[in-house]
Amino acid sequence: MKFLISKNNLNRAINNVQRAISSRSPIPALTGILFQCYGNSLKLSATDTEMSIHSSVPAQIIEPGELVIPGRHIAEFSRKLPDLPIEFQSIGGGKLATVRYGLSEFNVNSYSSSDFPIIHMSGDEFSFSISSGEFKDIIRKVIYATSNDDSRPVFNGVLLEIEGDSAAVVATDTFRLALRRFKINPPAPKIINVVVPGKALNEAVRVMDGGEEVRVTLFKNHIMLETEDTVIKSRLISGKFPAYRQVIPQSFECVIRASIKELAESADRASLLTSDKNLLVMLQSTKKGVVISVRSESGWIREDIMAHMEGENLDIFFNVRYLNDALRSFDGDMILIKLTGPYTPALLTIPEDEDYLSIIVPARTSRE
Amino acid sequence: MKFLISKNNLNRAINNVQRAISSRSPIPALTGILFQCYGNSLKLSATDTEMSIHSSVPAQIIEPGELVIPGRHIAEFSRKLPDLPIEFQSIGGGKLATVRYGLSEFNVNSYSSSDFPIIHMSGDEFSFSISSGEFKDIIRKVIYATSNDDSRPVFNGVLLEIEGDSAAVVATDTFRLALRRFKINPPAPKIINVVVPGKALNEAVRVMDGGEEVRVTLFKNHIMLETEDTVIKSRLISGKFPAYRQVIPQSFECVIRASIKELAESADRASLLTSDKNLLVMLQSTKKGVVISVRSESGWIREDIMAHMEGENLDIFFNVRYLNDALRSFDGDMILIKLTGPYTPALLTIPEDEDYLSIIVPARTSRE
Numbered sequence: 001m002k003f004l005i006s007k008n009n010l011n012r013a014i015n016n017v018q019r020a021i022s023s024r025s026p027i028p029a030l031t032g033i034l035f036q037c038y039g040n041s042l043k044l045s046a047t048d049t050e051m052s053i054h055s056s057v058p059a060q061i062i063e064p065g066e067l068v069i070p071g072r073h074i075a076e077f078s079r080k081l082p083d084l085p086i087e088f089q090s091i092g093g094g095k096l097a098t099v100r101y102g103l104s105e106f107n108v109n110s111y112s113s114s115d116f117p118i119i120h121m122s123g124d125e126f127s128f129s130i131s132s133g134e135f136k137d138i139i140r141k142v143i144y145a146t147s148n149d150d151s152r153p154v155f156n157g158v159l160l161e162i163e164g165d166s167a168a169v170v171a172t173d174t175f176r177l178a179l180r181r182f183k184i185n186p187p188a189p190k191i192i193n194v195v196v197p198g199k200a201l202n203e204a205v206r207v208m209d210g211g212e213e214v215r216v217t218l219f220k221n222h223i224m225l226e227t228e229d230t231v232i233k234s235r236l237i238s239g240k241f242p243a244y245r246q247v248i249p250q251s252f253e254c255v256i257r258a259s260i261k262e263l264a265e266s267a268d269r270a271s272l273l274t275s276d277k278n279l280l281v282m283l284q285s286t287k288k289g290v291v292i293s294v295r296s297e298s299g300w301i302r303e304d305i306m307a308h309m310e311g312e313n314l315d316i317f318f319n320v321r322y323l324n325d326a327l328r329s330f331d332g333d334m335i336l337i338k339l340t341g342p343y344t345p346a347l348l349t350i351p352e353d354e355d356y357l358s359i360i361v362p363a364r365t366s367r368e
Numbered sequence: 369m370k371f372l373i374s375k376n377n378l379n380r381a382i383n384n385v386q387r388a389i390s391s392r393s394p395i396p397a398l399t400g401i402l403f404q405c406y407g408n409s410l411k412l413s414a415t416d417t418e419m420s421i422h423s424s425v426p427a428q429i430i431e432p433g434e435l436v437i438p439g440r441h442i443a444e445f446s447r448k449l450p451d452l453p454i455e456f457q458s459i460g461g462g463k464l465a466t467v468r469y470g471l472s473e474f475n476v477n478s479y480s481s482s483d484f485p486i487i488h489m490s491g492d493e494f495s496f497s498i499s500s501g502e503f504k505d506i507i508r509k510v511i512y513a514t515s516n517d518d519s520r521p522v523f524n525g526v527l528l529e530i531e532g533d534s535a536a537v538v539a540t541d542t543f544r545l546a547l548r549r550f551k552i553n554p555p556a557p558k559i560i561n562v563v564v565p566g567k568a569l570n571e572a573v574r575v576m577d578g579g580e581e582v583r584v585t586l587f588k589n590h591i592m593l594e595t596e597d598t599v600i601k602s603r604l605i606s607g608k609f610p611a612y613r614q615v616i617p618q619s620f621e622c623v624i625r626a627s628i629k630e631l632a633e634s635a636d637r638a639s640l641l642t643s644d645k646n647l648l649v650m651l652q653s654t655k656k657g658v659v660i661s662v663r664s665e666s667g668w669i670r671e672d673i674m675a676h677m678e679g680e681n682l683d684i685f686f687n688v689r690y691l692n693d694a695l696r697s698f699d700g701d702m703i704l705i706k707l708t709g710p711y712t713p714a715l716l717t718i719p720e721d722e723d724y725l726s727i728i729v730p731a732r733t734s735r736e
Binding site: 070073076077080081082096102103104105106107108109265266268269272273297298299300301302303304305306 | 438441444445448449450464470471472473474475476477633634636637640641665666667668669670671672673674
């Protein structure tokens with residue numbers, strides 16, 4: 001293997017794939033990046049066996065071939081390279097990679113590409129495309145509600161449900177839930193119901209540059225997310241996603257309409273008096289507006305927010321992190337907080353977008 | 369105590385003083401910020417008893433007085449305030465501070481100012497002023513060579529030596545040394561030789577805005593650094609600073625003249641193959657230039673830098689962090705590295721500034 005590449009292209013490809021590298025693995029090749037050069041391009045791949053990321057960039061190939069280079073070294077090194085043409089060469093049948101730049105050279109012990117695992121995807125395929133802007137927005141609006149508890153993997157994922165041209169993504173950690181509906185084209189030939197790892201979606205959002213399309217392909221046990229130069233493959237999460245429809249409240253005792261910005265800033269200040277032991281803020285709806293308050297050993301805070309209120313006055317306690325995450329996931333000026341009672345889930349929406357909703361389960365406090 | 373202040377002024381003053389707050393202290397007042405309002409200004413103070421920082425900002429005083437407010441809470445809180453006039457009031461004889469903004473209020477348990485310690489400075493005084501730009505440059509050029517080993521406090525400080533109008537600052541951790549000479553006005557009436565804590569100098573550099581002057585006043589056991597609105601007081605470090613003059617080499621076997629940028633970038637890349645166990649890079653002077661190289665379990669790197677060389681070819685080993693710190697402390701294009709042998713200190717200077725020099729003690733390696 002021998003090729004020439006610009007510093008920019010090299011760094012772009014490494015940056016795209018490097019988060020899939022296993023930081024620790026008994027298989028040394030998994031801690032590396034697979035370099036494959038054929039035709040006019042260099043393709044880099046990294047994987048932790050659950051997920052793989054592949055990124056192609058232009059390069060001048062002198063001798064086709066492939067090689068696995070330790071990931072940590074090559075990633076840091078590439079960022080520090082001078083802005084000169086960089087030459088990579090495999091030496092000693094893949095035992096060593098030599099990188100030349102200007103008068104200098106870097107030699108790093110490497111591995112054979114035959115040790116690098118490939119994610120095999122099979123079964124019925126269904127594909128649709130979506131603009132990367134919409135894809136990012138959809139993911140951002142639900143990903144915060146995923147859990148990261150490995151004992152219940154299904155909550156670490158995002159449910160993707162498709163029926164005809166109607167699609168929805170749903171995430172929940174059982175304390176809150178976020179749901180975003182969208183349309184796809186072409187319609188799906190049958191009902192689809194899969195759980196996609198949050199990690200793969202986060203990476204997809206990260207590596208996407210603006211403007212392009214994302215192609216989503218579903219296999220029996222895998223998902224593939226493709227942009228112009230990058231491909232993410234991931235295993236799906238097996239297990240049954242909870243029946244979320246019955247959690248969405250339908251009738252309300254109290255509807256608050258307030259500024260998202262003011263509420264979020266007030267909740268943020270109030271959070272200063274919360275602690276890891278007690279993360280709760282009290283939200284009171286009154287005829288004049290909303291009061292957010294916290295009382296702690298250090299003092300107390302009372303934030304008065306002007307709001308429009310319909311229905312009964314209610315006191316309800318929320319984990320301040322859940323309230324903040326939910327508020328920040330909305331675009332727009334005003335939010336609707338719809339309450340049915342102090343112990344039943346609260347529904348958050350904005351008037352101009354019925355396709356997105358966020359639900360927070362209130363906390364019970366020791367006061368009751 | 370009662371006053372009105374803008375969010376900007378409040379945050380500027382808190383930001384200036386907050387690094388002097390003791391993060392943990394058996395005296396609760398030491399974890400707070402002293403608020404004193406008299407006349408037309410609010411003065412904030414924080415101290416860890418070794419050092420104190422004081423910062424004054426304009427405020428509209430309604431009722432003069434003073435109070436100690438817990439530092440962590442008030443600092444985070446102030447950054448999150450809306451951009452409205454902020455009202456502070458002491459309640460219950462100083463047991464509570466109430467902060468009002470818009471319709472909302474924050475109440476935080478507070479302490480009496482009588483518990484707040486004052487640093488008393490006495491003895492002969494000597495003062496001089498210096499532009500804050502020059503002050504920052506002087507400190508930046510030596511502070512990296514200080515140690516942070518509490519068992520040998522004198523190495524955590526910077527020696528300030530004054531004789532007439534000639535001043536010098538010197539820092540060393542025994543592995544490297546940095547020396548910067550400068551002129552002062554008025555001349556000192558007698559020889560001054562004091563060791564100033566690195567922490568106080570770091571803070572002084574941090575709180576200084578461009579353009580002003582810094583007034584330096586020395587007392588028997590203290591130093592005071594004043595800008596327009598901020599004062600730093602610090603105890604001096606007692607103990608004898610090592611006799612540094614004899615460490616400065618005077619004659620050389622080999623003088624290398626090379627680009628600072630190229631050397632620093634090469635050393636930075638080479639550092640990727642060093643580890644906490646082995647931080648050494650080899651520097652070789654040859655007729656054509658300089659070679660920096662590292663060999664490790666993972667591979668090896670060889671950086672060839674064009675340079676002008678006079679004298680003998682030499683191989684010398686440096687801790688790569690010391691080499692990088694020293695190179696980054698220089699302004700200018702070209703550096704002179706002056707060597708007397710593989711085991712004797714190397715002298716780094718730039719041709720255009722004889723008032724600054726950096727010395728690195730080479731490492732002995734297991735190869736010898």
